[in-house]
Amino acid sequence: MNPTPVLPGTLELLILKAVSLSKEHGYGILLRIEQISGGALAIEQGALYPALHRLEHEGLLAGEWGVSENNRRARFYALTTAGKKRLKEDTAGWQRLVEVMNAALRATGEDLA
Amino acid sequence: MKWRNWIGKASPGELDEEMRFHIEQHAARLMRQGLREEDAMRQARVEFGSVAGYREECREAKGLMFLDGVRADLQFAVRVLRRQPGLSATAILFLAVAVGANTAFFGFVNTYGFRLLPVRGAERHFDVVAVNGRNDRIFGFDERQVDALSRQASQVADLYTVERLTMPLVDERVRRAAVEVVSPNFFPLLGGVPNPEGAVLSHAGWQRLFGGDPGIVGKRIRLGVSFIEVAGVAAEKFTGVEAVIPDIWLPQSLRKLGVESGREAQMRVGGVWKEGVSADQAQAVLTASAVALSEALPADERMTAVEVQQRSVISRGDEMNAVAVGLVAFPFLLLLVVACANLASLHLAGASARQKELAIRMAIGASRPRLVRQLMTESMLLALIGAVAASVLAVASLRTLEAFVFQLMTRLGMNVTPVEADWRMIGVSILLAMVSAVLFGLAPSLEATEDARGRGGSLMARGTRPSRMRRGLLVAQTAGSLILLVLAGVLVENANRFDLMDAGFRTEGFIESGYEGKELAAYAKSVERVSGVGVVSGVGRVPLRGIMHRQMATVDGRRWRVFFNYTDERYLEAAGIGLVEGRGFTVAEARNQLPVAVVSQATARRLWPGRAAVGQMLELEENKQLFEVIGVARDVVSSFFFIGLDPTMVYLPAAVGSAEIGNLLVRIDGRDSRVVAELQKACLGAVKDSYCEPARITDIAGMQRLPVRIASQVALALGVVSMVLSCVGLYGVVAFVVERRRKEAGIRLALGAPRWRVMAAMAGASLRSVVLGVGLGLPACYVAAKMGESLAEYLKFSDTGVFVGAPMLLLGVALIAAILPARRAAGVDAAEVLREE
Numbered sequence: 001m002n003p004t005p006v007l008p009g010t011l012e013l014l015i016l017k018a019v020s021l022s023k024e025h026g027y028g029i030l031l032r033i034e035q036i037s038g039g040a041l042a043i044e045q046g047a048l049y050p051a052l053h054r055l056e057h058e059g060l061l062a063g064e065w066g067v068s069e070n071n072r073r074a075r076f077y078a079l080t081t082a083g084k085k086r087l088k089e090d091t092a093g094w095q096r097l098v099e100v101m102n103a104a105l106r107a108t109g110e111d112l113a
Numbered sequence: 114m115k116w117r118n119w120i121g122k123a124s125p126g127e128l129d130e131e132m133r134f135h136i137e138q139h140a141a142r143l144m145r146q147g148l149r150e151e152d153a154m155r156q157a158r159v160e161f162g163s164v165a166g167y168r169e170e171c172r173e174a175k176g177l178m179f180l181d182g183v184r185a186d187l188q189f190a191v192r193v194l195r196r197q198p199g200l201s202a203t204a205i206l207f208l209a210v211a212v213g214a215n216t217a218f219f220g221f222v223n224t225y226g227f228r229l230l231p232v233r234g235a236e237r238h239f240d241v242v243a244v245n246g247r248n249d250r251i252f253g254f255d256e257r258q259v260d261a262l263s264r265q266a267s268q269v270a271d272l273y274t275v276e277r278l279t280m281p282l283v284d285e286r287v288r289r290a291a292v293e294v295v296s297p298n299f300f301p302l303l304g305g306v307p308n309p310e311g312a313v314l315s316h317a318g319w320q321r322l323f324g325g326d327p328g329i330v331g332k333r334i335r336l337g338v339s340f341i342e343v344a345g346v347a348a349e350k351f352t353g354v355e356a357v358i359p360d361i362w363l364p365q366s367l368r369k370l371g372v373e374s375g376r377e378a379q380m381r382v383g384g385v386w387k388e389g390v391s392a393d394q395a396q397a398v399l400t401a402s403a404v405a406l407s408e409a410l411p412a413d414e415r416m417t418a419v420e421v422q423q424r425s426v427i428s429r430g431d432e433m434n435a436v437a438v439g440l441v442a443f444p445f446l447l448l449l450v451v452a453c454a455n456l457a458s459l460h461l462a463g464a465s466a467r468q469k470e471l472a473i474r475m476a477i478g479a480s481r482p483r484l485v486r487q488l489m490t491e492s493m494l495l496a497l498i499g500a501v502a503a504s505v506l507a508v509a510s511l512r513t514l515e516a517f518v519f520q521l522m523t524r525l526g527m528n529v530t531p532v533e534a535d536w537r538m539i540g541v542s543i544l545l546a547m548v549s550a551v552l553f554g555l556a557p558s559l560e561a562t563e564d565a566r567g568r569g570g571s572l573m574a575r576g577t578r579p580s581r582m583r584r585g586l587l588v589a590q591t592a593g594s595l596i597l598l599v600l601a602g603v604l605v606e607n608a609n610r611f612d613l614m615d616a617g618f619r620t621e622g623f624i625e626s627g628y629e630g631k632e633l634a635a636y637a638k639s640v641e642r643v644s645g646v647g648v649v650s651g652v653g654r655v656p657l658r659g660i661m662h663r664q665m666a667t668v669d670g671r672r673w674r675v676f677f678n679y680t681d682e683r684y685l686e687a688a689g690i691g692l693v694e695g696r697g698f699t700v701a702e703a704r705n706q707l708p709v710a711v712v713s714q715a716t717a718r719r720l721w722p723g724r725a726a727v728g729q730m731l732e733l734e735e736n737k738q739l740f741e742v743i744g745v746a747r748d749v750v751s752s753f754f755f756i757g758l759d760p761t762m763v764y765l766p767a768a769v770g771s772a773e774i775g776n777l778l779v780r781i782d783g784r785d786s787r788v789v790a791e792l793q794k795a796c797l798g799a800v801k802d803s804y805c806e807p808a809r810i811t812d813i814a815g816m817q818r819l820p821v822r823i824a825s826q827v828a829l830a831l832g833v834v835s836m837v838l839s840c841v842g843l844y845g846v847v848a849f850v851v852e853r854r855r856k857e858a859g860i861r862l863a864l865g866a867p868r869w870r871v872m873a874a875m876a877g878a879s880l881r882s883v884v885l886g887v888g889l890g891l892p893a894c895y896v897a898a899k900m901g902e903s904l905a906e907y908l909k910f911s912d913t914g915v916f917v918g919a920p921m922l923l924l925g926v927a928l929i930a931a932i933l934p935a936r937r938a939a940g941v942d943a944a945e946v947l948r949e950e
Contacts, residue, residue, distance in 0.1 A: 046164065
C-alpha cells in the first residue's frame, strides 16, 4: 500500500505527538512519526524543519543543542507546557472533526428529509 | 520564551547544520539497508528536498526574512559606497556641512528655547506678571505688593524675587558689575542650598571680575561704598533664570547698605508651584490677589489680573521669538535643501551608471520595491555617516561660533548663558540627515529603477537622454543658491552702508564719561582738571547709545512728534555740530533752563517750511511750555544708524547738576587711552556712588554696527557654501554626462564638428537648467525683498548691484564648473572611442 500524503495542517499535530513521547532531534522525530503511523504516512522530509521552527517560534516546543546517540551535535526538541496543552486541544478537535466527517459521509438519501 | 528564540537562533549556519545532520543520518540508514555511500547520500538529499528552499521557509517562519533582507542591503550598500569613494566622500562632506550648519543653529535655539532652566523645580517654574486697567503688563512689584502676593500664594507656590541693578565694583579700577538682589528663599528654593550670608558670585562673574581667584571666598569686596563679604561662588551650571548671567547675587538684607538708587525697589517675581499643584490652581490663587496688589494705586493703574506664566526654559516664548527664529532658520534650511538637490543629482548619476546591474537584477526576479529599498539603504547609510560627521563638526565649532555671535555682549561686559551641546542636537542631526536621505534618495531611486525596468529588454542600452529630474534638480539648487547669495549681498550691503555712514559730528576723540550717579557736578569739576581734556559738556542722553526720547510739539496749531535731548551750553561745540543759523545756548540759559531751543535743519524744514526758523515758537507738551527757537544746527545721527540722520531734533538747555543732564561728554586732545585712564582715576577720587566706565563714542557707534555685520557674515558664509556646493554638483553632473556620451563626442569630432560645439552639446542642457534656475530665483528674491522692505523700514533691500552681481557671479562660477569637465569631451580621441564597442 502506498503511504498516504499527510493532510496540510496535520504535520504539526503529528510532530507534537511524536515529541510528547520523548525529547528528540529532527531525524528522530521523522522516524518516530513513521513508527507511530505504521509507515502509512508519507512525509516530505525537509518540510519537517519549517514546521519545527514555527512550533518553536510559537513557544510550543523548546529546542536546544545536544549530542546524538552517535556523538554528533544535533538540535533536540521537547514539548513545553503550552505545547502539551495544544496537543490535547488539537487531538480533541481532530477526534471531533473525524466523527463529524464520518457522520456526514455515511449520510443516505433518507437523512435529507 | 518567544523573544529568546527569536534573538538567539537567527544564524543561518545552525539551521544548515541541523538539516545536514538529518541528511547524513538518513544516508547512514540507507547504507545500512545496502546502498553504497554516494548513492545513499544522493538519495538522502533527493528525499529531503531543497535545503535552500526549506532554509528560507524556516527563516520566514521565524519572521527573520526581513532582517536578512536588511542585513544584505547594508552589506551591499557598504560595498557600493566603497566602490565609489569619490562620490561617497563628496556626499558625506555635503551632508556634514549642510546638516552641521543646521545642527549648530539648533544648538543656539536649544540652549535658549528647550533646555530646562538650571534650577530645582524647573518644570514647575513660572513668572508672575500683572495686568492693569490700561492693559499694560507689569513686571516689577514693590515690597508691599510682593508681601501680598506671597501671603496669597503660600498654599500653592513658593515665590522669590529678583531685582536687577548695576553697581560699581571698586578695586584698582572701578568696573560695572551686574547685580541681582534676591529674596532669602532664592538659593534654598532654586539651588537647594541654605541662604548664604553675603555675596554669591556667579561662575562667569568670578572669572570675569576676579580672574577666577581661588581665594575669593571670605574676601571682602567693595560694591559702591559698602564692603561685602563673598560667601561663595555658584556652581558653573547654576546661571539663574535669565539668558544674561549676573556677576553677583546679593541677599536683600545687604541691599540697603549704601546703594544709591533713589527709587523704591522694583522686583521681578517668580516662583515654583508646589508638587501636586497644577498650573491652573496656582493661577486661580494668584489672580485673587489682584485686588490686594492694587491698594494705593490710582484707578486706571489698578491690577485686573495676575498671570502665572509658566517658564521652564530661558526664553519667554512669545510669538515674536518664534517668528524671528523661523526667519533666521530659513536660510539654514535652504542650504540643506540645496545640498539635498546636489546629492540627489549625484545619486541619480550614480544609479544611472548602474543601469545594467539594476536591469539584470530585475530580470532575474527582484521586484521594484526591493530594488528601491536597496538604493534607499545606500542613501540612509550615507546619511547616517553624514550625520555623525555633522554632529562632530557642529559640536567642535560651537565655542567659536558662540564667541563670534556674542561679540557684542562680551564687549559690553555681559555674561551670556553658554551654548551647550546635548542629546537633542545629536538627535536633530540624525533626524535632518534621515529626512535628507529620503529627499535625495527616493526620487532618484524611483527614477533609476523605472529606467531599468524599461530597459529590461536591452541590457546594453545606456541612459543618455537628459533626465527631467536631473534638470529639475539643477534648477532647484541654482535657485536656492541664488536666493542665499542675494540675501548675503543685501546684508553685506547694509552693513557697509552703516560702516560708511557718517554720524554727522566728530566722533573721534569724543568720550562718554560712563558715570550714572548723582554727583555729576563734582565729577565734572575733577574731569576738567585732567590734562588732555578739551571741552567738557553735559547731555541728557548720550548719542548713538539708543533711541532718543520723543514728545509732541505744537507749531501753528499743527502737532508733530519730535525727538529731543537736553544739552548744556558746550555740547554743540564739544560734539563738533555746526550751527547754520542763529546761536547756541548761553551759560545762563542752561543754568536756568530758560525756554529756548536749538532745532536741527531737518526740523526747521519740516516745521517751518520756507521760513526762517530762528525766532519761531514751538510748544512742547511734556514741558508744557512755549520755547523760542534761537538757532538751527546741522543734521546728525543721534539714535541708530539705520534710522539715519535725525528726522527731527530739538536741543533743550540744562546745566550739569540738574536732573535732566545725566552724562558727561568729553572732547579730548591728548592720546586716547592715557586720557581715558586719567578720567577713570578722577572718577574714583571724586564720586562714591557709581561706576565709571568711560567709553569712546567711536566704540559705541561700532557696537551699533556689529549685529548687522555679524548677520551679514553668517549670511555670506551660507551663500558661499551654497554656491560651492552647487558648482561642485554641477561639475559632477557634467562630468557624468561627458562620460556617458563619449561615443557621441567621438563621432561628432570625427565628422568634423568644432571642439566648442561638442563641448556645448555636452554641457548645454545643464547650463540651460542653471540659467532657468537663476531666472526663477531672481523674481523670488525680488518679491522677498519687497516684503522685507515693508517689514524693516530702515534696511535697504533692493540694491541693483546685488541683484545684478549675485546672478552674474553664480553664472560665471557655474560656467567654469561646466566647462572644465566638458573640455574632456573635446579631447576625446575619436578613433579610439569608435574602436570601443
